Amino acid sequence: MSLEHKSSVKKPAAKTQGPGSARDREMGEALRSVYDKAVQEMVPDEMLDLLSKLD
DSSP: OOOOHHHHHHOOOOOOOTTTOOHHHHHHHHHHHHHHHHHOOOOHHHHHHHHHTTO
């Protein structure tokens, strides 16, 4: 394949709703909610034991 042919191949443009769209805000809120719940979970004792063995 020549360089000319590679440069002429174009990918279709992705359809987006814009950076400030309601869909983006909803996705951000959902991700923050999941992250907050994960951060609040307790670390199991078995995991803490394994981590202490690494020291």
